[in-house]
Amino acid sequence: MTAKIIGLTEWFATAPGQYLLAWEREQFDLAVADLFGFNALQLGLPELDALQANRMPHRWLALPEVPVFANDASTQQPTPRVALVTNAAALPFPEGSLDLVVLPHTLEFSADPHHVLREVERVLVPEGRVVISGFNPASLWGFRQARGRLVGASQLYLPEAGDFIGPWRLRDWLRLLSFELESDRFGCYRPAMHSEKWLNRYAWLDRAGARWWPIFGAVYFVVAVKRVRGMRLLGPAWKPQRAATAAPVSVANRH
Template sequence: MDMPPSEKTIIALGSWLDSEAGTYVRAWEQQCLDRLTADIFGFNAMQIGLPQMNALGANRMPNKWLADTHIDSASEWIPSVAIAHDLGELPFASKSLDLVVLPHVLEFSREPHQVLREVERVLRPEGHLIICGFNPASLWGVRQMAGRLVGSAFLPLDGEFIGMPRLKDWLKLLSMEVDHGHFGCYAPACKTTQWLERFSFLEKISAQCWPYLGAVYIVHAIKRVKGVRLIGPAWREQKAGVTQGVVVTNKVQKKI
């Protein structure tokens, strides 16, 4: 059976991540993902697509899922696999997940808006969403655009880079509040580790001088629901009000 074009492209990106340039990107993203997910608590976490990356490795939730459109031996790092016919239709109940990670899924999806809507549906209120993407406003973005014109792209051709401002607008429409944005990988689009290491001096300089020009970014957003209030403070306010009422009543009885 033929696979849809979007699935073929994601698989192509997975094999690209095994290249020297892909290893460079994956190392930075893994470090950032480990830092972000380590302190997110709950019961159910899910990674969508790209089983070549262990986006939930540092997270301590008891239930971890990998949602993908096919079974791959590379997904053995995670015990539970959910097979989805379409990533825009996830086999999970509404408001059932505490954390969802999308590693480069939106830019290689035929309907990225539908994927985001579906993620918003399965996330519980105050749930966390982490998105990895390639930055079009970077040297890699320029290289990819030039490659499209000459037919020699640096990354799979069918991928569409989504800028962080554009992604923030999409998330805002879904009541997802961006908590943090992170940029990394400032070396030019080189294919060998030798050349990537030669430009390693750019990492620290660029992060300080022009931080928004990194080749990749990671966005951390939180699902906000209007009208949701913490129960603890409400109890304290109610208790305080009742106590004051008792004191006043006692004083009145004494005067009588």
């Protein structure tokens, strides 16, 4: 396959795209299943329902444009979500109103990813969580993509657009915005191949890579918590204060 890959949607229809989507779907399900609250938001990537395992009553899917879904069952959304068209850098939510925000490949395909992350920090409640996935430049897929940019667009393996953000760079951004890293992991260790047949032949590398070279997975997955400095939870004053006892007064001798 040497055809020029135009965008993220077209790439996720390929064999490596489906392989990556399956891994990310499992990670999102594990990460959001036990997160409680009222409001959750997914920014971008309608091909993946990252909130399907979450039980919050209000879940939104924010898109830069109105999505168009195919008729086959593989692209239908299994969980109903409220879709809204908005700019990821200017979310229509009040400050401190969301309990969970998921960003599946959102930052690396944004014009100003750092501004998007600041906007996420604004709308999250204290102790709210952000879940992020992205392509890892320090991987076999990342190396092939870098070589393709030097040779020509027809040799690209990953989507043509996008500035892939390394996990180390993302950690620095999160730290600057007072996020605390809760967990991170890597996945998809198979070589950069287009054929589903050859990808399946190297399935054993997923187990070997996770054990021997974990940081070189093609995709990373990060969960971070918004910390508010100086905020402290106060408990009820259950212990009544004792009244101060009067100091003893000496009695003069009558005699």
